[in-house]
Amino acid sequence: MNYWAIFKKGIFDQNPIFRLALSLCPALAVTSNVFNALGMGLAVMFVITANNVVVSIVRRWVNQKVRVPVFITIIATIVTLTQLMLEAFLPALYKELGIYLALIVVFAIILARAEVFAMKNGIVPSFFDGLGMGTGFALAMLLVGTIREVFGTGAFLGFPVLPASYNGPLILILAPGAFMVIGLLIGLFNVIGEYRSKLAAQRGEA
Amino acid sequence: MEYFTLFMGAVIVNNFVLTRFLGLCIFFGVSKSLDASIGMGMAVASILTASSALAWAAYNFVLVPLELKFLTLPVFVILIAGFVQFLEIVIKRFAPALYNMWGIYLVLIATNCVVLGVPLINVESNFTFIKSVVNALGSGVGFALAIILMASLREKLQYADVPKSLQGLGIAFVIAGMLALSFLGFSGMIPM
Numbered sequence: 001m002n003y004w005a006i007f008k009k010g011i012f013d014q015n016p017i018f019r020l021a022l023s024l025c026p027a028l029a030v031t032s033n034v035f036n037a038l039g040m041g042l043a044v045m046f047v048i049t050a051n052n053v054v055v056s057i058v059r060r061w062v063n064q065k066v067r068v069p070v071f072i073t074i075i076a077t078i079v080t081l082t083q084l085m086l087e088a089f090l091p092a093l094y095k096e097l098g099i100y101l102a103l104i105v106v107f108a109i110i111l112a113r114a115e116v117f118a119m120k121n122g123i124v125p126s127f128f129d130g131l132g133m134g135t136g137f138a139l140a141m142l143l144v145g146t147i148r149e150v151f152g153t154g155a156f157l158g159f160p161v162l163p164a165s166y167n168g169p170l171i172l173i174l175a176p177g178a179f180m181v182i183g184l185l186i187g188l189f190n191v192i193g194e195y196r197s198k199l200a201a202q203r204g205e206a
Numbered sequence: 207m208e209y210f211t212l213f214m215g216a217v218i219v220n221n222f223v224l225t226r227f228l229g230l231c232i233f234f235g236v237s238k239s240l241d242a243s244i245g246m247g248m249a250v251a252s253i254l255t256a257s258s259a260l261a262w263a264a265y266n267f268v269l270v271p272l273e274l275k276f277l278t279l280p281v282f283v284i285l286i287a288g289f290v291q292f293l294e295i296v297i298k299r300f301a302p303a304l305y306n307m308w309g310i311y312l313v314l315i316a317t318n319c320v321v322l323g324v325p326l327i328n329v330e331s332n333f334t335f336i337k338s339v340v341n342a343l344g345s346g347v348g349f350a351l352a353i354i355l356m357a358s359l360r361e362k363l364q365y366a367d368v369p370k371s372l373q374g375l376g377i378a379f380v381i382a383g384m385l386a387l388s389f390l391g392f393s394g395m396i397p398m
Contacts, residue, residue: 022231025319029227072287076280084276102279102326103319108231175225176387183379187372194371 003128010132017140017182018189022109026100027144028178034157037145038138039093043082043101045134048110050078052130055118071114072105079104109133147181148172209340216344219395222320223352224386229320233353234378236311243357247350249311251343253293254321257286258342261325262335278329286321320349355385 014020017027026044031037054074062070083101086094094101104110113133118126149155152172154162162168171177222228229250236246261282269275294312298305315321324345328338359381368377 024230024234025227028230069284069287072283073280076283080276080279083279099323099326099330103228103323105279105283106319106322171387174390175227176383176390178227179379179383179386183372183376183381183383186379187369187376190371190376 003125006125006128007132007135010129010134010136011139012136013193014133015136015140015189016109016133017137017144018186019193020109020112022107022112024182025103026107027141027182028175029100030097031141031144031148031178032152032173033149034142034145036093036096037141039090040097040100041134041138041141043086043097044104044107044110044141045131045138047075047078047082047104048113048134048137049127049130051075051110052113052118052126053123054078055114056121056123056126059119067115067119068111071111075110075114076105109137144178144181144185147185148177152177209336212337212340213344213347216341217348217351218389219392221348221352221389222324222345223349224382224389225393226323228323229318229349232315232318232320233349233356233382234375237353237356237360237378240354240357240361242311243353244350245307246311247346247353250315250318250320250349251346253290253312253315254324254346254349255339255342256293257289257321258325258328258338259335260289261285262328262333262338265329266335278326282322282325286325290315290321320345352385356382359385 010016012019016022017024026040030040051071051074055071058070058074079102082104083094086097086101113130117129121129146156149157150161152168152170154160154164154166154168169177172181216222220226223230223233232246232250236242264281264285265278269278269281274281290312294305297312324342325338328341333341356378360378363377363381372380
C-alpha cells in the first residue's frame, strides 16, 4: 500500500473527531481558542505517531493476551514524556491544557490505532498511519478552535480579525457552544462525505 | 457542611460531563437507551469512588514518600485498569446475577477519562482522603445524572424529524449543548 494513501485516510475519510467520533473530550475542552487547540492537536499527533512506531517495533514480543496493558503502559510513558517536555519548554501551554494533557493516555483513538494498525504492520507504514491520524486530529482541533475563537471573540490567535463593533455570542467560548459547534460540524462532514461518495459512484459508472 | 458543598458542587455546578467534558465517549455511546444509561451511571459512580480512594492511597503512601511523583500517570492508569479487571473477576465469581447486569459496563470503564481524570484532579488539588472520596462520589452521581437526562431526551428524539445529516451523533451533540446551557445556569452558585 502506498504511504500517501495511509497518511491521507486519517485526514478526511476516517477523521478521528468528525468521522470516527473518538477522543472527543479534548476536542471540546481545550478548543475555546486557537492556541490551545493547536497545542493539544500537536501533542496528540506526537503521542499517536510515537506510540504507533513503538508498538510496531515491539509487536513481535507482545503476547496477545496482555497486549492492552502493554499498549497502555507504552502510551502512559510517552504522555509523561510529553508532559515533562511541555512543562519545561512551554509552561504557559502546559498550564492551559492542565488535566487534559494527562488524559491523552485514555484516548480511544491512540489505543485503536495501535490495535488496528500498528500491531499488524511494519514501522514505516505505522509511522505514516500515526502521522495521518494525528494530522487529521490536529486539523479538526484547529477548525473547531478557529470557529469558536473567531466568532466568539472576533479574534484569531489573539489578534482581532473582525471589526471592533462585532459583539460575538459569548456562548461559543463557553461549554454549551463547544457541544453545538461540534454537533453541527459532524453534520457538515456527513453532508460532504455523502456528496463525495456520490461523486465516486458516478465516476465508477462513467 | 463543607463536604456537602463539595458534593453538590461536583454533582451540579461542576458537572464533569457538561462543563468539563470528561467521559464523553461513554456519554454519547451509551445514552441511546435509558436502561443501559442507568446501569452505566451506577457503575461509573461506584468505580469512580473506589478507584479515587485507591489512587489517593497509592499517591500519598507510595509515590510521595519515594519521590516518584513523575510516575503518577502510568501508576494510576495501571492501578485503575487492574482494579476494574479484578472487580470484574470477583463479581463474576460471587455475584453472577450482578455481573450479567453490569459486567459489560465494567469493561468499558476500565480506561475512561472520568475514571482517570477525577483521581488526578483530587491529587492535584491536594484533597484530604475524605474530600477525595466525597468529590469522586459527587462526580460519579453527576455523571449518572447527566447520562440519564441525556438518555431520556434521546428516547424522545425518536419521534422527532431530524435532518438526515444530523441524525445520530450530530443531533446528540446539539442536545448535549442545550443540556450544558441549562447547567450553566448553576455556575457561580458554589465557588470552587
